[in-house]
Amino acid sequence: MTKARHYLSIVLLHLRKELHLEWRSRDAITGMLFFTLLIAVVFSLAFDPTSNPTLARQISGGIAWIGLLFAATTSLNGSWAREQRNQVLDAHRLSPAPPSALFVGKALANFLFVTLVEVVLVPVFVLFYNIRPLGQASLLWLILPLGTWALVLNGTFFSALSLRSRNRDLLLPLILFPISIPALLAVVNGTTSVITGEFDPNLWIRLLAGFDIIFTVVALLLFGTVLHAE
Amino acid sequence: MLAAMVNAAEVNAADVQNVSLLYGNFAALRRVTCSFATGGMHLLLGENGAGKSTLLRILAGLITPSGGTVRVLEGSPAERRSRIAYMSHASMLYDEMTAMENLRYFAQLGCAPGTCALCHASPEMSLRAVGLDHTLTRPVSQYSQGMRQRVSLARVLLTDPELLLLDEPFSNMDGTGARDLVALLQDVLTWPLTTGASTGVAKRTIILTTHQHDLVSGAVDSTTRLERGTIAAEQSVAA
Numbered sequence: 001m002t003k004a005r006h007y008l009s010i011v012l013l014h015l016r017k018e019l020h021l022e023w024r025s026r027d028a029i030t031g032m033l034f035f036t037l038l039i040a041v042v043f044s045l046a047f048d049p050t051s052n053p054t055l056a057r058q059i060s061g062g063i064a065w066i067g068l069l070f071a072a073t074t075s076l077n078g079s080w081a082r083e084q085r086n087q088v089l090d091a092h093r094l095s096p097a098p099p100s101a102l103f104v105g106k107a108l109a110n111f112l113f114v115t116l117v118e119v120v121l122v123p124v125f126v127l128f129y130n131i132r133p134l135g136q137a138s139l140l141w142l143i144l145p146l147g148t149w150a151l152v153l154n155g156t157f158f159s160a161l162s163l164r165s166r167n168r169d170l171l172l173p174l175i176l177f178p179i180s181i182p183a184l185l186a187v188v189n190g191t192t193s194v195i196t197g198e199f200d201p202n203l204w205i206r207l208l209a210g211f212d213i214i215f216t217v218v219a220l221l222l223f224g225t226v227l228h229a230e
Numbered sequence: 231m232l233a234a235m236v237n238a239a240e241v242n243a244a245d246v247q248n249v250s251l252l253y254g255n256f257a258a259l260r261r262v263t264c265s266f267a268t269g270g271m272h273l274l275l276g277e278n279g280a281g282k283s284t285l286l287r288i289l290a291g292l293i294t295p296s297g298g299t300v301r302v303l304e305g306s307p308a309e310r311r312s313r314i315a316y317m318s319h320a321s322m323l324y325d326e327m328t329a330m331e332n333l334r335y336f337a338q339l340g341c342a343p344g345t346c347a348l349c350h351a352s353p354e355m356s357l358r359a360v361g362l363d364h365t366l367t368r369p370v371s372q373y374s375q376g377m378r379q380r381v382s383l384a385r386v387l388l389t390d391p392e393l394l395l396l397d398e399p400f401s402n403m404d405g406t407g408a409r410d411l412v413a414l415l416q417d418v419l420t421w422p423l424t425t426g427a428s429t430g431v432a433k434r435t436i437i438l439t440t441h442q443h444d445l446v447s448g449a450v451d452s453t454t455r456l457e458r459g460t461i462a463a464e465q466s467v468a469a
Contacts, residue, residue, distance in 0.1 A: 009338075010338075010339065013335065013338050013339065017324075017327075017335055020327070020331075021324065021326050021327070024326050024369075025326060082324060082325075082326070085325060086320045086321045086322055086323055086324075086325065087318055087320035087321075087322050088322055088323065088324060090292055090316070090318060090320075090322055091322040091336065091385075092339075093291075093292060094290060094291070094292065094311060094314070094315075094316055095311075095336070095339045095340060096311050096312040096339075096340060097339045097340070230292075230293055230294065
């Protein structure tokens, strides 16, 4: 029990630090926000969704998640930059604190940043794409966090994995995008099913939950090795 | 090995046996064997690229050697992680946070389960010990190199380490600041340990590298000189 409480306190310590640093710099959120808004606007101009509401419903989920994936990638690429600068990562490697707590703290912080971007993005999409969900809208409360966690979990993990690579800006999307395909497929189809009301999203939600559980366990188990790799 | 002979009855703080480290075809260290007696200050000397920093990183457990064995405080560096502190060329601090914020964060990270958050030294005390004002509200990025070095030293002192590994601790300091720091390190050796008594090793040991060896020549207990990845000479003050 003490160990679990200690682990939780270390996770919260890392999370507080991440939020504190982001509050000072606002690097991640500002970049992601403008990137996703730009994608929303550019696609709305390219497809003119107001003239074809059915098409708008069918593509808006995909556009939103692809935009978020691209935006999150730009931010996640730099999510370990602060640890790399001044060799802070070495201080973490020498610390007796559990390595996975560092990972969980950072992934939770990234989750909150992307969620904040989504909160701004949803009304923008409703406005620009003139959409209102025809399916069960409350399921979005499940789809959005599960999809966001899938995105940031792998992004945070593979960003750490590619830290020592010279081409890490390129390496992260090269690893992250193929691995995220099942999650992306599930989250886009889940969101589209809620917006169009044409099919049942439960299968996609289950797939997304399974993806999240498997990859969370794998990342927690492997992060220590990634951190201590030379 | 001469350093070990000074106090042969006691356990060595660090033992390095036939350690080699290869980067492809380049040998950063070649069959290095040396020991550092428990208690006191030990100096590693050598030209740039001689292998001093590499040896310190191996002792800290940051690098696994290609061959040979390393024992630190009667265990592997990974096992003794909580009792070792390492200060590198880089500050190992978050630039965006103030000195106090950095120290509080690392103090809490260094605590074992069930202990209080700031169980060893307090961040304020550590900062005062290295001659810095704990009320400074500027982020570390706005500090001078010398000030960062001091905060970095305060960070390693926080964890009440038995073994301090210091890589060029005086490199960015002015003469007075460096002399003050040598005096502080001599003082640190006398600070009582709150940990480590379980192994019978209850003295602090400092192993440091510096190119300003004249600064510490009067304070060190042994000197080990490295040349191109091998031990060129060992000398203890008693010899």
